[in-house]
Amino acid sequence: MQTRPIRADARRNRDLLVTAAMAVIAEEGPDASLNEIARRAGVGPGTLYRHFPTRDALLAAVSEGRLARLRARADELAEAMPPGEALVAWLRLLVVHAMTDRGLGARMMVAAPSSAGVDCWAMLRDAAERVLGPAQRDGSVRADVEAADLVELAAGIAQGAADAGRAERLLMLTLDGLRLAGGRAEGFSPRS
Structure with a gap:
């Protein structure tokens, strides 16, 4: 048909x-x-x-567009920057995204993919994996970090931060925890 x-x-x-x-x-x-x-x-x-x-169908369309842009940015950053720097830049974008979505992301994360038509959680994990994998392979990030960890950490930072300055500080502290033990890995600077 x-x-x-x-x-x-x-x-x-x-x-x-x-x-x-x-x-x-x-x-x-x-x-x-x-x-x-x-x-x-x-x-x-x-x-x-x-x-x-339904409202959820409209929200899914809005979310899908925003998440597709985040995924595209992950690809662009991965091609344009060293892996550790690309990861830091993308995490900054993710935190800003989460801070400006006014609860849309949280609502769509709990919506069943079949009812909304979009699996936001899968889209975010896929985007995170695009920058995380290369950073792990080059030794910038601990091997035990998962894409879901990055998404949840960024969401927590966005939810807990009172303003952009506080979000940046929390992100820097988080990035310290993601690095390999023994100091900064090559190409992975929290100020990237």
């Missing part, structure tokens, strides 16, 4: 809705008004519900 291609106007409306949802959720959090999202997208509520029959 063939799937019908999405019409250009339907694709445009969907993109407008996701963009508007990103903005409104950044201001109001994941419980933001769906009517306000539709209004900012310039479409009616019926159009919103045709594309996203």
Whole structure:
């Protein structure tokens, strides 16, 4: 059975809705008004519900886009920097991401992938593995660190930090714990 291609106007409306949802959720959090999202997208509520029959479906689309960008950045950093530096740079991005999502990430992490259509936890682990593996192979990071550890540490920092300065300090302390015993590994500087 063939799937019908999405019409250009339907694709445009969907993109407008996701963009508007990103903005409104950044201001109001994941419980933001769906009517306000539709209004900012310039479409009616019926159009919103045709594309996203549930709030979780809309939140999944927003999360998927944000997480895809984090994964792409992990790849870019891994290619452009030494492994330890790429890991530090990506962890900074992850902490900022978690600090600015206004509870969206936490909500989507507990949503079942089948109900939301997106497995946020798997997407984050995959992105983390893209920078963690090379850093472990070159000896910058302890071998017992797991991708899930990085995601949970970054989420904890974001949740616990009162501001960006405090988040940076907590990240630096965390990075000290990730390094190999015996000092700084080559290419892995917490100030990278």
